[in-house]
Amino acid sequence: MNKNLLFLTLLIFFRISDANDIKTFTIIQNCNVCHTEKYKKSSSIKSLKTLEKEYFLTKMYEYKKENKNGVMNRILDPINVLDIIEMADYLYGE
C-alpha cells in the first residue's frame, strides 16, 4: 500500500504526533528504556538496531492490527502508521 493511502486509511489512529510538533527521535528515546543496545541473549526485549527494516515494519503493523493485549499492543495504541514509517526510516534509513 502506498504511504499516502495508508495515511488516509489510518488517520483515525493519528494522536501522538497530531500537531506535528513531536519528533520521531523523541518517541524512540522512550522505546530505548526497554530496547537497550546491550541485552542478554535470553531477553524477551531485543535491541531495535539489530532488526531489519522490513521485519520492524511487519512486527509493528502486526502489533497495531492484532487484537492482543501485550505490552507492545498497548504501547502502539496512540501511535499511527505514519509514525511507524517515520520510526523505521529514522532507525534504518529511508
Added chain:
Amino acid sequence: MENNINTRRVFLNNIKNFFLYSFLSQFFFVKNLKAKNVKPKVVVVGSGFGGGTCIKYLSKYSKILDLQVIDKYTQIQTCPFSNLVIGNVMDYKDITFDINKNLEAKFHTGQIKYINPEKKQIYFSDDLSMNYDFLILSPGIGFKKNQIDGYSIEDESFVPHCWTGNKKILEFKKRLNSLDDGCSLVISAPEYPYRCPPAPYERASMIANYLMKKKKQFKIFILDSKNSFTKKEIFFNEWKKKYNDSIEWISKKDGGKIINVNDGVVTTEGGLKFSSDFLHIIPNQQASEIFHNSGLTSDDWCSINPINFEVTGSKDIYALGDSIDAGDMPKSSFSANSQAKMLSMNLVNKILEKDYVEPVFLNTCYSFSSNDRAFSITSWYRLNSQKNRIVSLGSKESNVDASDLDRLRESKEAHDWYENITQMIYS
C-alpha cells in the same frame, strides 16, 4: 492532507539535519568555548533513576559541559524489585548497584542540605559547598511528618517503611521471617500522590507469596487512605486466585485511614481498631527535603516548566523524578528515566543555543502478584496545548482475566525491563 504529509516529510529531513546541525553547532560551540576557556558546570544531584539517566546521557557531551555528580551513597539499592527481595524471590544483592564512575563526569559522595539559588551554591551537610552553572535535582522523595498520632519514621521500634533504597530492607525481612503461623499483618497505604502507586499492593502480594511458601496461615489487612488504586481489579482477581481471601483491602470510605497508633494497636478514621503482629506503615510523601530547605517549593511538590524541567521561579535549576509535580505522570523510575532524557536533550539544546524540542514521555509499570505472575499499565504523555502541564494520552492495562501464560510472560518481560534499565544506568 497533502500539506500535512509534506510537513512531516520536512520533519524527517529535519531529523537528519538535526545530527548534522548538532555536530556543526557542537564544533563551533567547542571552538567558542576554547576561546573563552569555559565550559558550563552541570551538577547532578542524585544517581538514582532520574539522575542516573541524566548522567549517562550528559556524559556524552563532555566536550561542551563539565559534568559533576553528587550522591549521598556510593551504592544504589533500587526500589523497583525491592518487593521481590521482600518476597524472597530475589536476593538483596540483585537490586544493589555500584554507581558507574567510568563515565566522563566527576563524582562526589556527600549529602546535600540546601541550595542557594541566588548564589548558585550547593551546601553539604558537612558545611562544604560547591557552585554550579546548571543544577539538576533528582533526589527522590521526602516524607510528611506528624500524619499519624503515635507514629514517627525515626522510631526504630516500628517496621522500617522501605520506601527509599537502603539496607533497612534486611531488618524488614528479619521481622517478616519471625512471624508465626496464624499471624496478622497491617499495611497502611498512603494518600496520593506517592512514589510508585501500585507498590503497596505489590508489597502485600509479595509478603503473601512469602508466607504461603513458608506454609504459614496469615491475614493481611491493607488500610488505605484512598478510595481506589491503580490496577485494582487485577490485584483483586490475583489475590482471590492465589491467596484465597487472605488479603483484605479497606478503603478510606470504609474507615481504612489510620489516624492513631498506640501500643501496636491502630485506630482508623472510621473508629476501627486493629492489633497485629506486623504493622507496616507506608508514610505520606512530599518532595525531598532539599526543595523545602532551599525555598524551591511552597507546596508538597516542586513545580517545573514541563518543556525543559526548569524549577518554577528558579533560573538554571532543573528538577525531575519523584519530587516534581509531573501532571498526569506517576512517580516511577520509568517516568523518571523518560523525563531525564527529555530534560538532558533540552539542556544540551540550551547550552548549544538551539530551540527546545517538544517532549513526549512514556510510562510502563509492571507489578507482581506472585513470583511468576505480573501485569502492567502503560501510558504516553505529552504537553497540553498551553504547554504548561504533562497530560496522559490514556492508560491501558493488562487484561483482568489474562491467562496464566500471559502473567508468566509479563513476569519475564518485567525482569528483562529491570535488567535493561539498570544495566543502561549502572554499567
